[in-house]
Amino acid sequence: MLVRAAASQPEHGLRLVADDRKTAEDIRYPELLSLALRILAGLQARGLGPGRPIALLLEQAGDFIPAFWACALGAYVPCPLAPIRNDPERWEKHLTHVDQLLGHPALIIKAPANLRTHGLDTLEFDQLLRSRALGEVQAPAPDAPAVLVLTSGSTGNAKAVILSHANLLSSLAAKTECLGLTSDDIGFNWISFDHVAALIEAVLLPTHAGMIQAHAAAERILSHPLSFLHLLSAQRATLTFTPNFLFGEINRALVQARPPPPAFDLSRLRRIISGGEAVVVETASRFLSLLAPHGLAATAISPAFGMTETCAGSVFSHDFPSADAGFELAALGRPVRGMQLRIVDEADQPLPDGQPGELQLHGPMVFRSYYRNPDATRAAFSRDGWFRSGDIGQLADGELRLVGRSKDSIIVSGVNYFSQELELAISQLDGVDKLFIAAFPTRPPRTPSNWCWHSPRPFLSKMDSGCTRR
Helix, strand or coil: CCCHHHHHCCCCCEEEEECCCCCCCCCCCHHHHHHHHHHCCCCHHEEEEEEEEEEEECCCHHHHHHHHHHHHCCCCCCEEEECCCCCCCHHHHHHHHHHCCCCCEEEEEEECCCCCCCCEEEEEHHHHHCCCCCCCCCCCCCCCCCEEECCCCCCCCCEEEEEEHHHHHHHHHHHHHHHHHCCEEEEEEEECCCHHHHHHHHHHHHHHHHHEEECHHHHHHHHHHHHHHHHHHHHCCCCCCHHHHHHHHHHHHHHCCCCCCCCCCCCCCCEEECCCCEEEEEHHHHHHHHHHHHHCCCCCCEEEEEEECCCCCCCCEECHHHHHHHECCCCCEECCCEEEEEEEECCCCEEEEEEEEEEEECCCCCCCECCCCHHHHHHEECCCCCCCEEEEEEEEEEEEEEEECCEEEECCCCCCEEEEHHHHHCCCCCCCHHHHHHCCCCCCCCCCCCCCCCCCCCCCCCCCCEEEEC
């Protein structure tokens, strides 16, 4: 994909955005290919053989993306990581778990990382990049692992989802078709790269389509929500991704802004893919209404469903908000080409249209196994090979709506938290009786998202432990 993009769209590539201004550092696809090949030479010079897992602790797009492509070109298996800076004990526990789970991987870091690496085989990004030689490209089998993505558990006990080259290529081709993407589109991303949506929807998908892909730091968006609009306007973006919670933050900031913000030009923005949590119809509709004077199309938001195990987004709605009048939560639409959905009862028997049951998925973009975890893999699939999503949904004329979750977990701002872990943490507080604790999701009427104790910076790092009350 990268070689093809470098040949067919040599003027396109990465755009690294530092602020709201139009200035940005460009790394075109031919240059990105050269950087990746130099990093690959550095990896091969250290004797790392194809197929080895390599953890990437690189937060900046200009570091992470070349290192990721170096791994892809060398048939290594990259695993994106996010740092935990405010909890050294938890960071050590997480790294120890990753080290054991991945079988002692190499770890690429950007020095100085200001984080202990606890004995992992550490490689410095800048030293790898010093190589003037070009690495030797390897050709893995289609079913070979292409990337390991950690599940979004809130402790160090995450599973590693194996996504193969065939999984990714099937997903990208289907998404490109479903979203109508061409090389004329411009993507904008602010999500951290340990999140599957950033990796696939914001890095691989634009490369597959030969698009320009702009990347900005999550901290800026989360601390100044209106900067999301400034950057979309400045970069003339046509495609982006955000969970529902940012719609609520932007709505609030627009209403409260004194003086009113300057005009944004959002006329080119065709698709805002919204996933990671339920899309609240009232919140997202209000977002569209407030930004209509700035040129945002009334059809710009595409609610979506996807999981790490399905190569991120695999079901998209193109009918919001017209198809959602009278509903609290938006419908998720229809699956991409090749993806099959079914709603089943407790015996895995398909249910008629309109009846709620567990959502199961099948298709070439669905993963086959968790890395070195056969028990979890067996539990994830039905006897006839369908992936158990853990979500309760219903189908009507092929359109998917979710109505709850069968798994004992809570999704807040796009991040999974296990109920029992929250209950345990609360029970350890002074003055709390552990016999009277239950953690569950709730969203009172007319609130933009789940209302509970949660991290205010969910997509800066899925492993972030800072909590505030919202």
